[in-house]
Amino acid sequence: MDQIDRKILSLMHENARMPISEMSRTISMSQPAVTERIRKLEDQGIITGYRAQLSGAKLGKHTTAFVMFKTDNCKDFVSFIEASAEVVDLYRISGEYNYLMKVVTENTESLASFLDACSAHGFSTTLIVLATPFEDKSLISNEV
Known part of the structure; x- marks a missing residue:
């Protein structure tokens, strides 16, 4: 895992729904290269899933x-x-x-x-x- 992978992971942790196009612009890489790196991070088990963060307060859980x-x-x-x-x-x-x-x-x-x-x-x-x-x-x- 190199610095580019770390930057991708950091961006995804901040916003897992960030479009690949925006991510590729942010780190100055092509969209296919970013997509391939994400796939490899998933295959290696570094990225284990994607989920929505829910607001307990908005769901009545205070x-x-x-x-x-x-x-x-x-x-x-x-x-x-x-x-x-x-x-x-x-x-x-x-x-x-x-x-x-x-x-x-x-x-x-x-x-x-x-x-x-x-x-x-x-x-x-x-x-x-x-x-x-x-x-x-x-x-x-x-x-x-």
């Missing part, structure tokens, strides 16, 4: 929390979480807790209900998000 969870039955817990619409990310972690999950709910009352349902699988510590200065920061340096 509360975000990170929940550290400890369970003795990982398989049942993961099955429960997979079926839970409130959990948008789940990470297996080291340390005192087994899992870290990002939970998005309508409000603190619905968060409390979700946590009550989780308690059948173990215990948790919850951190409610007060503000999000940034999110989904690019893995590619801004210096490209």
Whole structure:
């Protein structure tokens, strides 16, 4: 992966819907060359997919929390979480807790209900998000 690939990835991270024509002008390459580089990045598994970023607030989801969870039955817990619409990310972690999950709910009352349902699988510590200065920061340096 060279600097041109890094620039393409940076542009795509900022706006995955950027037209190839605009991207090719920005990095001074032909459209077929940019298209081929993107295809190779996909084939190499560097680009793993494309998705829309959704506004939780516009969808009526105003509360975000990170929940550290400890369970003795990982398989049942993961099955429960997979079926839970409130959990948008789940990470297996080291340390005192087994899992870290990002939970998005309508409000603190619905968060409390979700946590009550989780308690059948173990215990948790919850951190409610007060503000999000940034999110989904690019893995590619801004210096490209």
